Amino acid sequence: MALWAGSELSVLNPLHAVWLTVAAALLLSLMLQLLPPGLLPSSALFQDLIRYGKTKHEASLRPAVCRSFDVPKRYFSHFYVISVLWNGFLLWCLTQSLFLGAPFPSWLHTLLRILGAVQFQGDELALSAFLVLVFMWLHSWRRLFECVYVSIFSNAMIHIVHYWFGLVYYILVGITVLSQVPMDGRHVYVRGKNLFMQARWFHILGMMMFIWSSVHQYKCHVILSNLRKNKAGVVIHCKHQIPFGDWFEYVSSPNYLAELMIYISMAVTFGFHNFTWWLVVIYVFFCQALFALLNHRFYKSKFVSYPKHRKAFLPFLF
Secondary structure, three states: OOHHHHHHOOOOOHHHHHHHHHHHHHHHHHHHHOOHHHHOOOOHHHHHHHHHHHHHOOOOHHOOOHHHHEHHHHHHHHHHHHHHHHHHHHHHHHHHHHHHOOOOOOHHHHHHHHOOOOOHHHHHHHHHHHHHHHHHHHHHHHHHHHHHHHHOOOOEEEHHHHHHHHHHHHHHHHHHHHHOOOEOOOOOOOEEEEEEEHHOOHHHHHHHHHHHHHHHHHHHHHHHOOOEEEEHHHHHHHHOOOOHHHHHHHHHHHHHHHHHHHHHHHHHHHOOOOOOHHHHHHHHHHHHHHHHHHHHHHHEEEOOOOOOOOOOOOOOOO
């Protein structure tokens, strides 16, 4: 495993390039937002691309050309429909190969090779990738459920570029997981031919972290939803209010923090040392940190009584 990790660090494959590029773009956007207000980029297009939902400027303050690229934020559910279908298909292919010895479809194997997957033999990587793909699929199902039955969307908007990137993202992240599976030709390589003999302590730790983070993210989405309901559970408005409870006592966007923790739980499940997946985690960190900062500034500008001890994203730090 150490030799494999070292060789992966030394080769920049297409997947690495993609995740490094999007992570760098989000890091740059975050750093620009941290500049003093007078130095912030005034480009309407730039601000429109990095903002969505409540953090977008009022429609009257945005150029008409920017508003023409808006799509409803409730279309977030489309991301998870795509993820459930696509990552469910990948999980089915992986399950067929692991337990029935079926080869991957030739087009899928070719795609994995193009994106940087290599023929190698790993100790616990087959089980790790299987678990992470299961986690991703379950996560997508839960988020789809929340979008349909929990979240109460206003007339908030997202940019069409943001929308299309979200669709591509969940396709790419599933391929990234599958590319970590040790292959023998078009078949998955399993040492000893018994998948569950690969079980290690970090698989259990990763599973516990995934469940813990998912529960807290669900709680946070329920809290946000309840702000728009009366005691009988009837939706009465779509206004923004100050949320309280659970991780909201520490940060303004605990659902974003939970998202980061979910991806870290998958890095743990990969055994801590999977370079490719840590690139995904770095992207998620910068992405969620940027949106959390914009959310934090929105709350502070809208509510004079907003709790001063709350941070934007990381408790006590940021």
